Amino acid sequence: MNKLDNTLLKSLPPFLNLAPDQIRDILERAQPRRFATGDTIFAEDGTADAFFLLLDGYVRAVRITEDGEQIVLLHISSGQLFGIAKAIGRTTYPASAIATGECLVLSWPTRHWDEFIKKYPRFASETYSTVGSRMGELNNRIVEMSTLHVEQRVANAILRMVQQAGRKTEQGIEIDFPVTRQDVAEMAGTTLHTVSRLLSAWQKAEIIASRRKLIVVTAPHKLVVFSETGQFPE
DNA sequence: ACATTAATTATGT
């Protein structure tokens, strides 16, 4: 039913080295979907009736607190599996998935999960490693949140985005999806005002350059040093 | 050391 290129899946980690008929098997059960900026792909606590593979674009995992405050848990970049509640023994999604920018996604009904795991060892090991690395990231962030100062936290938030979605330009490394100060604030656990103030300062110090919804890190090394020491190098 | 409030300006449809 779909006109997706068969070579597309072949190059993705979970489906590496599969035979053509296996690729077809997987694609036949997949539903390709597009999402626009800000679209909710699935909602926190909703029944996990599908799991997903991000083909293009970026998605962020978001949770809402008691008093309606958003926090951004992590970003997912293309090639990654997400919405894999089954992998952590859940029947509902632990967070909401929001499209940041245009997204192209493959989704499969959850009932195929167990079979995929059995049939395709790469798919199984890939889910383990993505679950593992996300746990690791969240783990680090807990430590950061409780030990570091805001300035270091927003530095880390920016560095993480650079790491996951950095694109080299003439000026430096640019974050490949739209980010507002509010977004950064939600990642660093602070307010957009503090973020705005910090970004302005770092702009003057020629560490970053930023326009509306865009952040370019012009001196990545200095920002790394700052995130670790709380001081800019001479 | 940070958040909150509020007022002001810039930017994108």
Add this chain to the structure above:
DNA sequence: ACATAATTAATGT
């Protein structure tokens, strides 16, 4: 023109 984003200063905990 209108809504959304960003800056900036003042005040608060």
